[in-house]
Amino acid sequence: MVAEIIYGKELAADLRQGMKKEVEKLADKGVIPALTVVLIGDDPASQSYVKGKQRASEEVGVRSRLIELPSSTSQEELLQLISELNNDVEVHGILVQLPLPDHIEEQAVIEAINPEKDVDGFHPINIGRMLTGKDTFFPCTPYGILTMLQSKNIQIEGKHVVIVGRSNIVGKPVGQLLLNENATVTYCHSRTKNMNEFTKNADILIVAVGKAHFIQADDIKDGAVVVDVGVNRMDNGKLTGDVDFDSALEKASYITPVPRGVGPMTITMLLHNTIKSAKQHHQL
Numbered sequence: 001m002v003a004e005i006i007y008g009k010e011l012a013a014d015l016r017q018g019m020k021k022e023v024e025k026l027a028d029k030g031v032i033p034a035l036t037v038v039l040i041g042d043d044p045a046s047q048s049y050v051k052g053k054q055r056a057s058e059e060v061g062v063r064s065r066l067i068e069l070p071s072s073t074s075q076e077e078l079l080q081l082i083s084e085l086n087n088d089v090e091v092h093g094i095l096v097q098l099p100l101p102d103h104i105e106e107q108a109v110i111e112a113i114n115p116e117k118d119v120d121g122f123h124p125i126n127i128g129r130m131l132t133g134k135d136t137f138f139p140c141t142p143y144g145i146l147t148m149l150q151s152k153n154i155q156i157e158g159k160h161v162v163i164v165g166r167s168n169i170v171g172k173p174v175g176q177l178l179l180n181e182n183a184t185v186t187y188c189h190s191r192t193k194n195m196n197e198f199t200k201n202a203d204i205l206i207v208a209v210g211k212a213h214f215i216q217a218d219d220i221k222d223g224a225v226v227v228d229v230g231v232n233r234m235d236n237g238k239l240t241g242d243v244d245f246d247s248a249l250e251k252a253s254y255i256t257p258v259p260r261g262v263g264p265m266t267i268t269m270l271l272h273n274t275i276k277s278a279k280q281h282h283q284l
């Protein structure tokens with residue numbers, strides 16, 4: 001079998017066209033959705049992602065402000081800034097780019113953000129709301145993956161979803177989101193034994209590890225749907241995923257590429273959440 005490639009980049013562009021129209025309508029009512037991104041330090045990958053977020057915001061008419069701070073910023077200073085942003089009625093979404101420097105406790109920062117402005121969907125209140133099946137800001141990467149699967153009418157209910165990786169921002173929440181869609185979910189991680197006995201059983205395999213070509217064709221069931229979340233920069237400067245794309249393409253029924261797959265969808269769902277937040281704040 002040769003897989004159909006799911007280009008998140010194209011779906012993202014389609015969705016942003018709709019968002020642009022929605023933002024124009026909001027502007028007529030005097031509301032301009034506004035996102036503030038806080039970037040600490042000078043990690044080139046983070047800078048590149050943040051640039052992508054700025055560009056996409058501009059495209060749909062979301063007002064995006066970037067606050068760049070040195071890596072010497074203290075936790076107290078960051079918490080103070082978040083408190084100011086929480087109180088600023090002109091700010092609908094707050095995103096603190098992760099990872100943070102070692103001297104800052106990530107969870108304390110996430111919990112300081114007003115859940116109503118937590119457009120990343122990382123606050124425990126929003127995670128809990130997602131877990132219990134309530135409406136909330138869904139974490140952007142999981143939400144983007146769900147939207148990609150739905151765009152191809154891929155059945156989720158009753159399917160065995162295997163996730164490799166259990167981070168708080170990707171692995172864990174994508175499992176919960178798909179569980180809500182009635183999938184049967186298995187998590188694999190660094191302590192999992194005989195991992196490919198699980199991956200080979202997956203109807204939908206989602207890989208978020210951060211190791212280039214970690215998953216090979218041998219690890220994939222014939223006809224499986226393969227979602228590659230990994231973004232790894234190779235020595236030649238090019239990006240590659242966690243899945244050996246060329247060999248997996250011959251085995252899967254659907255596969256997402258890297259780049260142009262999940263990444264652009266993550267950014268698009270961030271804009272979706274920011275628009276949603278603006279509407280909620282203005283009771284629209």
Ligand SMILES: NC(=O)C1=CN([C@@H]2O[C@H](COP(=O)(O)OP(=O)(O)OC[C@H]3O[C@@H](n4cnc5c(N)ncnc54)[C@H](OP(=O)(O)O)[C@@H]3O)[C@@H](O)[C@H]2O)C=CC1
Nearest residue numbers: 165166167170189190191208209210229230231262263266
């Ligand atoms: N496209 C996008 O929008 C996004 C892409 N990413 C990319 O996705 C990748 C993962 O990101 P993130 O979830 O934040 O990463 P983390 O580093 O937080 O988590 C990696 C996960 O992989 C697991 N893992 C590591 N080694 C192995 C192994 N040998 N076998 C099985 N599991 C293993 C870890 O297990 P354990 O928990 O046991 O340590 C952990 O759960 C990265 O490449 C990142 O750049 C991330 C966010 C968004």
Ligand SMILES: Nc1nc(=O)c2c([nH]1)NC[C@@H]1CN(c3ccc(C(=O)N[C@@H](CCC(=O)O)C(=O)O)cc3)C=[N+]21
Nearest residue numbers: 048049052096097098099120231259260261263264266
């Ligand atoms: N608070 C927070 N929220 C996040 O959502 C968040 C974060 N921190 N820290 C890092 C990860 C990673 N992440 C990506 C977003 C877009 C692409 C993306 O657009 N990738 C393009 C390529 C981009 C390029 O060329 O550099 C693609 O795959 O086609 C990738 C990765 C969001 N993250």
